Amino acid sequence: MDIDSTLIQILSQQRQLIARLQGQTHAILETTGALLEDDEENKNSGIIHGGSKPGKQPNWPRDFEGSYLRLHQQYFDTNPLGGLPERNVCKGDGRLPKVLRLINCPFSASAYFQKKKDHWRFSVSNPAHNHPSSLNPAAHTANRQLTDSLFEEMKKLGDAGLKPSVILATLKKTHPDKTILATISTIYTARKKSNQELLQGISPIVHLNKTLQNSEFTTMARTDDNGNLTAFFFVILALSNSSPPITISFS
Structure with a gap:
């Protein structure tokens, strides 16, 4: 194999790696944004x-x-x-x-x-x-709740990136023998519950930091005197020349 062919192959592999890592970065940030939004809504809303x-x-x-x-x-x-x-x-x-x-x-x-x-x-x-x-x-909330099996299916469909309206339509289509009275609001509520289960009692920022530590990212966290996370920095060293590092700080 000549030098030109080798360089072309290396460049192709680098492009594939960059595309894959950028996709992972986008997915992590998108998930974290949704969790932060739910967390803020829970703080500001009452029952x-x-x-x-x-x-x-x-x-x-x-x-x-x-x-x-x-x-x-x-x-x-x-x-x-x-x-x-x-x-x-x-x-x-x-x-x-x-x-x-x-x-x-x-x-x-x-x-x-x-x-x-x-x-x-x-x-x-x-x-x-x-x-x-x-x-x-369907006028009664108790009748609109998802069963345990439907809730698990909803989680898988949501993790696949489907919107609540598509999730609801898919559940009804795949279970024609069941009377599903859930609405789009039911799916939104169930997705929020699923996200809270994913956090396992920790804040969205701490969950993001732990997720990044177990990935290909290089991270550095900053804490206050009480050990609370105040900011963290993460970057992919292989892509540091082509994409800037990201720093998230909060009070």
């Missing part, structure tokens, strides 16, 4: 319906008028349509609710878990409603 710390939850059926119970630690109270919107605004949050589901429905029921007896006590204090029964089962 509109339901309790803040779920306790032991039984598999409640739908009541006779179509209302579901809400969980407050180990206590269920009223229905998702009861009360007024302003009652569910978090303290210090001046944002208006985007969706107003509350219509001050008088229906009231409660269930309390008795630890000593290891069972739930259920009672209905007001059976009245100010709205007709829901004819569409």
Whole structure:
């Protein structure tokens, strides 16, 4: 093989390596951006319906008028349509609710878990409603949730880069025998849950730093006096002449 052919082969291999590493860099930054966005949203958003710390939850059926119970630690109270919107605004949050589901429905029921007896006590204090029964089962959040098997399929489709609308259409197409009432919002919520599971209790920045340390990148981190990560630098040495290094710093 002559020198020209050898040089052409080497240049071709370098181009393939650069393309592959650039693709990995883009994928890592894109994933981190999504995780950071979810993390920031979780900091700024409050829970509109339901309790803040779920306790032991039984598999409640739908009541006779179509209302579901809400969980407050180990206590269920009223229905998702009861009360007024302003009652569910978090303290210090001046944002208006985007969706107003509350219509001050008088229906009231409660269930309390008795630890000593290891069972739930259920009672209905007001059976009245100010709205007709829901004819569409998709109107209830519990019916729109993904099963464990569908959730795992959703994770694989999401990791493959499919958009939530495509994920939902794919799930319905591949399971024609199942009644899937999930919406695009359900997929977005499930993807956020999947991302949080991926983090395993650590922040998105720390997760990114660990991911880069196990890759072809050369990294250098900076921490404060308490050991908290404040900035880190990463670069691919083989590409340092063709692409600039990247530094991420934050307060």
